[in-house]
Amino acid sequence: MTLGGSGGSSVVVPRNFRLLEELERGEKGIGDGTVSYGMDDGDDIYMRSWTGTIIGPHNTVHEGRIYQLKLFCDKDYPEKPPSVRFHSRINITCVNHETGMVEPKKFGLLANWQREYTMEDILTQLKKEMAAPHNRKLVQPPEGTFF
Amino acid sequence: MGADGDSSGVDGGCSVTVHIRCSNGSKFSLQTPLDVTIGAFKVVVAGNCDVPAEQQRLIYKGRVLKDEQTLQSYGVESDHTIHLVRGAPASSAPSNTPAANLGASRTPNVGVGSNEGVGYGGAGSGGAQFPGLGLNGLFGSGGGSSPFGTGFPDFSQVQQQLTQNPNLMREMMNMPAIQNLMNNPDLMRNLIMSNPQMRDVIDRNPELGHVLNDPSILRQTLEAARNPELMREMMRNTDRAMSNIEATPEGFNMLRRMYENVQEPFLNATTMAGETGNDAGSNPFAALLGNQGSAQSRDGSTNLSNTNLEQTGASPAPNANPLPNPWSNATGAASAANTRATSGDTRSPGIAGLGGFNNVQDMDRMLGGLPDPSSLNQILQNPAMMQWMQSLMSNPQFMNQMLGPQMGGLLEANPQLREMLQNPEFLRQLSSPETMQQLLSFQRLFSSQFGRQQPNQQQNQGGDGTGAPNNMGLDLLVNLFGGLGAGGLGMPNPSNVPPEELYATQLSQLQEMGFFDTQENIRALSATAGNVHAAVERLLGNPGH
Secondary structure: OOOOHHHHOOOOOOHHHHHHHHHHHHHHOOOOOOEEEEEOOOOOOOOOEEEEEEEOOOOOOOOOOEEEEEEEOOOOOOOOOOEEEEOEOOOOOOEOOOOOEEOHHHOHHHHOOOOOOOHHHHHHHHHHHHHOOOOOOOOOOOOOOEO | OHHHHHOOOOOOOOEEEEEEEEOOOOEEEEEEEOOOEHHHHHHHHHOOOOOOHHHEEEEEOOEEOOOOOEOHHHOOOOOOEEEEEEOOOOOOOOOHHHHHHHHHHHHHHHHHHOOOOOHHHHHHHHHHHOOOOOHHHHHHHHHHHOOHHHHOOOHHHHHHHHHHOHHHHHHHHOOHHHHHHHHOHHHHHHHHHOOHHHHHHHHHOHHHHHHHHOHHHHHHHHHHHHOHHHHHHHHHHHHHHHHHHHHOHHHHHHHHHHHHHHHHHHHHHHHHHHHHOOOHHHOHHHHHHHHHHHHHOOOHHHHHHHHHHHHHHHOOOOOOOOOOOOOOOHHHHHHHHHHHHHHHHHHOHHHHHHHHHHOHHHHHHHHHOOOOHHHHHHHHHOHHHHHHHHHHHOOHHHHHHHHHHHHHHHHHHOHHHHHHHHOHHHHHHHHOHHHHHHHHHHHHHHHHHHOOHHHHHHHHHHHOOOOOOOHHHHHHHHHHHHHHHHHHHHOOOHHHOOHHHHOHHHHHHHHHHOOOOHHHHHHHHHHOOOOHHHHHHHHHHHHHO
C-alpha cells in the first residue's frame, strides 16, 4: 500500500505530478497488472475524470467478468480520496446498490485515506474485497448491465 | 521479447511494441502498427496465446476496447500495456434460441433411434444422460418453458426408466448423433451457457466452469454412462466410500463442504428452472432426484422425504440467498443434507469424482477428511477409479487447467514444480498406487496429530446455531492437509529449510499485498505450504471472522 511511500513522506508531491505518475503507471501496466485505469479525457488539464477496470478475481463469482469504474479526482485529490463509483453493476457489501458508489464507511481504504494511496491501490483493494469470503459467492446481476 | 526480432520486417514504418498482459499473469509483447482495428489486432494476439479472437476482451487504460476502433483512437503508444481477459463468446443472449432449437431438433433423432417405445423421450433422455452435469436443468427447462413442455407428459417416468435400464442408456449413448454432440465441445458449452440458470451456477462456481470447458471430461462422464458395469461399480463404490466418510467426524464436515459448494447451487438452479416452467412436476431434476433417491438409496424412504423437504426449503426463495443453509437446523436438516450429499454423489458418479478431483484443494480436502485410511484405500484400489485417474493424469493439458487457478501461486513460486507437473511421466508415477499409499501414510500421521482438534471443532459446530459454517477451523485443517499434499509431492524434504528462505518469494508477494507482519506471514505460509492465495485468505480471515 505504501509502495514508494517512504520517499514521498518527506517531499509532498503536487497533485499534477502525482496524477501524471499514475497516468503513466496505468498506461504501462506497471503494478500487479490485474487492474487497469486511465484518464477519460486527455484534454482535461485538471485530470479529474478517470476510468478503471477490475478483472474479477479467480475462484469467485466475479471470475472472468470485467468491472468498469469511474473515479473522480477533485482538486484536493491526494489529500482527499477520489469518489469511486462502479459503472458495471455489482453486488458487494461496500457498494451502494442504487448508485454504484463505493461507500467510504464500508471500505477501509477510503475511510482511512492517506495521501500516499493511489487509484491503483483503490482498484486492487476493491478486487481483494471481491474475493473476500463475504463477497465471493454473492449472486451477481447479469454481466453487461450498468448503474 | 522474441517477437521484437522476427516481426521487425512486417512493417518498418509506424509499428510499435505493445505488451499484452493476460489475466493469468503471463505476459508477452508484439509489434503492431497503431492504425489497425482492434478486431484485426485481436487476431494477431490470438496467434500468440490460446484465446481465440472472438473470446478476447482487451482492456486499456480502464476501458474495454471495441472491435471497430483502432489502437490509435484509444491513445495506445509504444511500450504501453494492454490487458487481455478471456470472456464468454459474444452474443450469449441470441444463442438462447438456437440452443433451444437444437435440443428440439435432436428429439426426433433420439426417439427414432431408441426403439424402446419412448418416442417422446428425447428431451427427458437427453437430461438423463448427464446426471451429474446438471444438464437436466438445461434440457428440462428448455422443455418446460417451450411449447414442447406440455407435449411430454411425465419426464420423471422417462428418466426413471432410463436410469433403471442401462441398455437403453447405452444404446442412446452409442448413437452417432449423441456422439457427435459430445465430440463438439463448443456446442456443449453453448448449450450449457445459453441456459441462464446453468450460467448462474457456473458463475458462482468457477471450478465447474473449468469442468465444462474441458471436452475430455464430458466425454469421460459419458463414457461412464455408456458402460453400465463401470457406472454401477462407480456408484457402488462412491456410495460405500461416502458412508465411510460420513461415519467419521471430519468426513461429515467435508461432505458438507462438497454439498455447499456444488450440490446446492445445482439444486437451486434447477429448482428455479422448475419455477419458470410454472409446474413443479415438470422439473425433471427434482423428479430425478426423488426417483433416484427411492430407486437406489440404502435408505429409500427417508431419503425421499428429505429430498422433498430440501426442495420445499429451497424453492420459495432461491434467489434471495445464494446458499440457503440447510445446516441451521442442526439435527434434522443435517441428516437430510448428509444423505442428500450422498445420494447426489451416488447418482452422479462421473461428476462427483470430477467435482472432487477437479479442484486440487478438494482432493486434498478429501484426503484430509479421511482419518480412516481404509476407505481411501478402497477408493484407490477400485479399478474404475484407477482407470479414471490414469486417463486424467495422462492428459497434461487438463492437469494444467486443473492446477492453474488453484495452485497458481504455488506454481509461480516453484517453476520446477510446474515443470514436474507438466511431465506426463511424473504424473503417471504420481498416480501409481504406491505413491498414493505413501501419501496415505503421510495423511495418517497427520490425522493422528489432528485427532484432538477435531472434537473441538465438532463442538463449535454444534453451538453454531445460526448455521454460519465454522469454516475457519476447517480451512485451517484443510490448508494444512492441502499443504501436506502439495509439499509431500512437490518438495520432498522441505523441513530442513527455514521457512523464511523456503517462502521468500511468497513472503515478498505478501508484503507487496500489504501484509507487513512477517511473523504472521510466515505462520500463514507454513500452514498453507506456501500457497499465497490460501495464506492471504487465512490472514484476512484471522482477525474478523
